[in-house]
Amino acid sequence: MISNTMINEIAYDFSMATGLAVLVVDLEGNEISPRFNFTALCEKIRTHNSLFEVCKRCDRVGGLTSLQEQKTIFYQCHIGLIDFSIPLTIKGNLIGFIQCGQAKVTDKNQIPVITHHKHNWQKNNELLSLYEDIPEVKMRKIVSSSAILTKIVDNYLSEKLVLSQLSDGGHTKHNIEQNNTLTKYKVEKALDFINKNIASELTLENVAFHIDLSPFYFSRIFKKHTTMGFNHYINQQRVNDAKLMLTNKDMSVSNIAKSVGYNNTSYFIKQFKKQCNMTPLEFRNNTPVL
Known part of the structure; x- marks a missing residue:
């Protein structure tokens, strides 16, 4: 406070x-x-x-x-x-x-x-x-x-x-000492682009192009701002979105996987279990509807 x-x-x-x-x-x-x-x-x-x-x-x-x-x-x-x-x-x-x-x-x-x-x-x-x-x-x-x-x-x-x-x-x-407003704005613009296109193919290069930065510089400022690498963030965000969607009992795991950008359901389950220590179905069965 x-x-x-x-x-x-x-x-x-x-x-x-x-x-x-x-x-x-x-x-x-x-x-x-x-x-x-x-x-x-x-x-x-x-x-x-x-x-x-x-x-x-x-x-x-x-x-x-x-x-x-x-x-x-x-x-x-x-x-x-x-x-x-x-x-x-x-x-x-x-x-x-x-x-x-x-x-x-x-x-x-x-x-x-x-x-x-x-x-x-x-x-x-x-x-x-x-x-x-x-x-x-x-x-x-x-x-x-x-x-x-x-x-x-x-x-x-x-x-x-x-x-x-x-x-x-x-x-x-x-x-105050560390703030670089323009850099923060660029990264936030990238994060917003990622969130809007989470179901699409997202690469370091195409996101960097979207915010008019070189991939090398974007990679550096992205990690500094989010404290994690680009691919790690993408997988984490996709799993986080999937967790929210899993509260909808009407959606199948395979449809949820595609909705968050995974064409391979098995790979999605692997990533989900890696982050959550349980499968998507186990998560669904243990989570109340939001």
């Missing part, structure tokens, strides 16, 4: 005044403030480890996209709620993002989905009921709220906030 209470007080007051959820995250999408005015759905979603990881990725990609575009970007999270992100800088150093929203709006057809993942949360009756309980709001309210918070951040908070050390002993300071 941020020990300086100024940002928490502003986040709390803004969330209470607008009815929107507010959260401050670091450059990796990790929560570094309390959760203000969270919906019951989002609180519940974040108790599922696999879905929580997707939440963090939405926060991370949303923040970096807003920074790259140099304007507030409105987007749909993986659940279909509307969020927006405002970069938080202290003395010119990017330290994280203020995430706001969790709003259900009707006129969202033109708002992009920030990241694509295969999961079946709608098949969980509790989650679906919590989604239906969220009141609908007009997109105009979200736009106006973002304009107010942007003015607060740009004209007051960024100048006045003195950031204290985090309780983990300087994690934010380390992020």
Whole structure:
């Protein structure tokens, strides 16, 4: 948590005044403030480890996209709620993002989905009921709220906030010193491309080409950002997506294998068992429907 209470007080007051959820995250999408005015759905979603990881990725990609575009970007999270992100800088150093929203709006057809993942949360009756309980709001309210918070951040908070050390002993300071925003954006763009095309043939070369980097340089920054090699990440992501799809009892293992990019079902089972210490069917039989 941020020990300086100024940002928490502003986040709390803004969330209470607008009815929107507010959260401050670091450059990796990790929560570094309390959760203000969270919906019951989002609180519940974040108790599922696999879905929580997707939440963090939405926060991370949303923040970096807003920074790259140099304007507030409105987007749909993986659940279909509307969020927006405002970069938080202290003395010119990017330290994280203020995430706001969790709003259900009707006129969202033109708002992009920030990241694509295969999961079946709608098949969980509790989650679906919590989604239906969220009141609908007009997109105009979200736009106006973002304009107010942007003015607060740009004209007051960024100048006045003195950031204290985090309780983990300087994690934010380390992020400031190590941050290369353009590199992070490139890697996030690559990760988004991978997630959208997980069923396709993915190679280091074609992903590097997509983000306009040489394969050699892309391989280096990818491993630095994700702490694993490219092929390892692809297999891990495919298995993670498969785990979510396995909660759908109607899908066969062979169809799931093809849906996540494995043409050979036996190889898929081998990779799955390597990562999970059990076969896909064993996982399905021991996992409740999300």
